[in-house]
Amino acid sequence: MQMMSLHETSPVLVSLFDEKDNLRYANPAFRQAYAVPNVPQLSWTDLVRSNFKEGVGTQIQTLDFETWLASASSRRGKQPFRAFETDLTDGRWVWMTETVQANGWLLCIASDISELKTRSRLLRQARDIAQRAAQTDVLTGISNRGHIMELLDQRLDELRNDGRSCGVVLIDLDHFKQVNDTYGHQGGDTVLRHFARTVQKVLRREDGFGRVGGEEFLLLFPGVEVQTLEHAIKRILDKVRTSKPLPEAPKFGYTCSAGMRMLHPQDDARSAYGLVDKALYAAKAAGRDGFVWANQAPEH
Numbered sequence: 001m002q003m004m005s006l007h008e009t010s011p012v013l014v015s016l017f018d019e020k021d022n023l024r025y026a027n028p029a030f031r032q033a034y035a036v037p038n039v040p041q042l043s044w045t046d047l048v049r050s051n052f053k054e055g056v057g058t059q060i061q062t063l064d065f066e067t068w069l070a071s072a073s074s075r076r077g078k079q080p081f082r083a084f085e086t087d088l089t090d091g092r093w094v095w096m097t098e099t100v101q102a103n104g105w106l107l108c109i110a111s112d113i114s115e116l117k118t119r120s121r122l123l124r125q126a127r128d129i130a131q132r133a134a135q136t137d138v139l140t141g142i143s144n145r146g147h148i149m150e151l152l153d154q155r156l157d158e159l160r161n162d163g164r165s166c167g168v169v170l171i172d173l174d175h176f177k178q179v180n181d182t183y184g185h186q187g188g189d190t191v192l193r194h195f196a197r198t199v200q201k202v203l204r205r206e207d208g209f210g211r212v213g214g215e216e217f218l219l220l221f222p223g224v225e226v227q228t229l230e231h232a233i234k235r236i237l238d239k240v241r242t243s244k245p246l247p248e249a250p251k252f253g254y255t256c257s258a259g260m261r262m263l264h265p266q267d268d269a270r271s272a273y274g275l276v277d278k279a280l281y282a283a284k285a286a287g288r289d290g291f292v293w294a295n296q297a298p299e300h
């Protein structure tokens with residue numbers, strides 16, 4: 001109670017998001033800084049989307065909001081704690097911390113650091129921009145190969161230390177060469193971006209998603225069971241199969257294939273990748289637009 005009333009008057013920005021990333025509490029300082037709209041249910045994505053539209057709250061300097069969102073999502077809530085600087089449209093700088101509980105609730109606490117020396121802040125800012133760029137796939141905005149492999153290592157540590165399961169899935173677009181041959185490289189790029197957006201919409205905050213090669217993507221699903229993972233992948237395959245990514249070719253559709261595995265404590269990142277790659281190959285050989293478990297399907 002005392003804590004709540006302190007939060008209500010503190011200039012520190014405090015907010016709490018649940019495991020579905022819906023905002024469950026925000027103190028007045030946070031509400032003001034991020035212009036939180038007064039609606040019954042608001043997700044983090046809704047909030048940044050409305051911030052971008054209204055030009056308030058988070059400073060989002062991009063012409064392509066969806067790529068910005070993909071990039072921000074590729075870092076949000078993936079580890080128990082992280083801290084970073086961010087700037088607000090009103091010119092303030094805040095030092096933001098994100099703490100994620102085992103049940104997925106995420107606490108954000110941010111303090112105003114506008115008073116800190118500009119020079120060192122500019123240096124840190126440049127470093128952060130470089131770091132973000134080093135983790136991001138330029139075309140789609142999701143994690144690049146290096147970042148998703150780093151996340152895979154973290155998930156392996158979690159499995160070994162805390163017994164938290166993790167599903168690993170490698171997805172490759174089918175007959176992608178034909179897409180390029182028919183619609184040109186730009187058409188192919190549009191399809192790759194469309195795929196990234198489509199998949200992103202069905203992922204949870206804690207899931208990892210990276211582009212590991214031209215038309216090959218790696219997904220990490222921490223804490224899932226075999227059936228949930230199959231369900232998620234079927235959903236992705238369905239969504240992709242029924243979509244029409246190219247406005248200039250309204251009849252064109254595409255499919256993808258997947259190889260997957262529940263991480264095993266004895267896996268390492270390389271061996272796990274090798275196994276899902278083999279399974280993906282088998283899914284292609286089996287006719288594409290489907291998935292295959294690496295080795296046998298684990299016990300249901």
Ligand SMILES: Nc1nc2c(ncn2[C@@H]2O[C@H](COP(=O)(O)OP(=O)(O)OP(=O)(O)O)[C@@H](O)[C@H]2O)c(=O)[nH]1
Pocket residue numbers: 139172173174175176177178180184185186187188189192213214215284288
């Ligand atoms: N547009 C575009 N094409 C890419 C990119 N990276 C790789 N590619 C193309 O992706 C195609 C991959 O083709 P393949 O690996 O032969 O396989 P596929 O045609 O998808 O066939 P299957 O995987 O067997 O279903 C090649 O034509 C590459 O040139 C990219 O960033 N943009």
